Amino acid sequence: MAGREVYETVEACRRSLRDGDYKEAADLYDVAIRKVTTVLRTVPSSDMDIYEKIIAMLEKERSKLKENDILLNEKLILEASTPEAPPADPNVWPEPDRSRSKSVNRNRASKPPRITRANEGKKEVGKPTKKPAPAAPPKRRPGYDDLNKDATKPEDESMEKEDNDKEYFISLGYDRDLVTIMESTMLRNLSNVTWDSVAGLQSTKDLFINTVILPSIMPDFFKGLRRPWKAVCMVGPPGTGKTLLAKAVAAESKTTFFSVACGDLASKWRGDAEKMVKLLFEMARHYAPSTIFIDEIDTIGSQRGGANEHEASRRLKAQLLVEMDGFSNSDETKRVFVLAATNHPWILDEALRRRFEKRIYIPLPDKETRLALLESALKEMKVCEELSLPQISELLEGFSGADVLNVCRQAAFVGFSRLTKGLSFDQITQMSKDKPNTFDIPITMEHFQEALSSTNPSVSIESVQEYEDWMRKYGAS
Structure with a gap:
């Protein structure tokens, strides 16, 4: 409230x-x-x-x-019970209350009142008093x-x-600090994220629409073998838009979004990590329909049985497996969708990998996707008319989405760096006051070439080959 x-x-x-x-x-x-x-x-x-x-x-x-x-x-x-006209003399006691007397005959005529100096000389005294009308x-x-x-x-x-x-979650049996930590991962307002916020990946969007969005709109149809997927794991190189895609899924499906990192489930106290996992799923069911997004799930879901594995890590994985396999047995109306992302799928535990019914590959952006990323990044910037975005898109082959954005930012600073080279701070300040638009230089092809000369892709060809090999072996898209 x-x-x-x-x-x-x-x-x-x-x-x-x-x-x-x-x-x-x-x-x-x-x-x-x-x-x-x-x-x-x-x-x-x-x-x-x-x-x-x-x-x-x-x-x-x-x-x-x-x-x-x-x-x-x-x-x-x-x-x-008090007469309307009390005695005027304060030294004279009032007449006793006859209604409280047990020995008084109510039918007997009342005696004449006692004559005092206050009422001496009056013609008519001793009238029966009337009780006041009850107050409205x-x-x-x-x-x-x-x-x-x-x-x-x-x-x-x-x-x-x-x-x-169920506006509030009643944390019975849980420490208030744990509830506060889990509430900090909950995002309710994701209206600013849509499918248009994610460039490319149309086949992946279609998969989420058919497996997540439509079941929330047509729950009567998606039953039995058509039941919606409970868990999906996104696999791919870093910087390809997995986190942004997860937010778009939650926003388009109108669900409560829980964004959980490995640090949110860590605690120095014994048993708190398992409690936080259980609390996370209980809160997700309370605010259902919900989406739980676990980023870098390989940090908490690596293979069990290793020589260096800690006991607390094993208990955390066991609790996560139980919750992912058990929450579907609850009320069907309280739907919880688990969405995870990882850059190292080959170290995931086999039992955890099995619980992800869909394991989809988020690849590096293709030419059309890179072109869409360039247009989105440069839509609010001044661009030279001779600048060819399709040509730049071809030069960015092998770059991730984050790499493309970094190249655009660096190209936007090239003109400013050339203009202010050799100038003092006072001169730059004076120029910004005299001519505010002096530094707003249109971005040219030369600026992009200089930015590309000092920027390399963050993902190697060998890494891409490893992802493709893993998908051929364990993928389920």
């Missing part, structure tokens, strides 16, 4: 209190305390003190409210029902809806 909702609930309690509707105010205080207590279970440890103070404040106000309600009821009873119930604040219709119900529809939405 957001802080704004806490503020509005407390304000509604206090408005009802000011209007005199103590019963409604008491019910609202109970609802507010329950809601803040629910939020207290999910906030980080650094914010717990704030919500605990809010709960203490609400309980204190509620106790004062009940005391005022009791005093008000006693006052109403006293006013109802206080008017409810106009528009209150529109603000919080069912806040006075202890188990109302709004609370049930909040529980059904």
